[in-house]
Amino acid sequence: MQRPSRLKTVLVNSGHAWRGLTLLLLCYSLWIQAVKAEEPRFNETELKAAYLYNFAYFVTWPADISKHFLFCSYANSPVTQILAKLIEGERVHDQPIQLLIDPVPGQLHECQVIYVPAQQERILAATLEFVHALPILTVSDIADFEQRGGMIRLANDGQRIQPVIQLKNVTQTGLTISSKLLRSSRILE
Template identity: 35%
Template sequence: MKAAFLFNFTRFVTWSHAENSAEPLEICIVGTDPFKELLDPIRGRLSQGRELQLRYPEINSDLSGCDVLYISESQSKNLNLLFDAARQQGILTVSDLPEFVRKGGMVGYVKQGNVIRFEINLKAATDAGLTINSRLLELAVRVLR
């Protein structure tokens, strides 16, 4: 379910730096990959006319080129560093870390009973130059403004 959400998030976000729609849309996973082969089916699919690519950068590597940055639990100590890079480079941050959106992340998975839902920190996204479609905002269980 989290992998499907990750793909769908790319359909409802507009990146201000994405002037060339021919460029691939890059989903980066930093830290321990919780998805394993679950993301493989989205590789090469189109979202907003852009081909999806997956990349697994190291924490201290250059994140340029990333459009979406999934931050795994193993990177919880590096949140501020990752948030700063994401804000400067216009990268959508996503994670299932507890209180992720309250700490400054943009989209956080939350579990409600047996169902996975998500929260959105609209201010963090706007500060990074991202626009989140109102349809996605309506589906969120909580939106921080």
């Protein structure tokens, strides 16, 4: 019986080692991909609601004219439903946050932020007409919202949501936007 040569033994054993190392690296890369897949991902609706909520902290209104901070939204959209969960029990500028869904024209002057979802485009012109001179932040995801008199459009570029701010529409009502929000937004003047 012939014994395998020492070189052959090393090559065979190193082949097992390389296969083992390759298998280990493959398992590690699959594990990394699985971990990345488990990272929290937010959908478009959740991101829009989060932006709306955070606008309350990055916009300054000329005067505190009410005892609460009022978000107003139309149609109880999916964004509105998530916003309702985000603001529950929260306060901004020492004021409790409230949400009014489907405000009537007489209630619009009480709002600090008005969100008009794309599915409610038919009421956009009337809503903007009621509040155009008031210090009320108007937000929408309607494609040409900022050209129609709105202040902040939540634009979806396919990969992320980015605020598009029509600065002229904001400043003419006495609102001021934080430089932190301005840096992360697209600005139109």
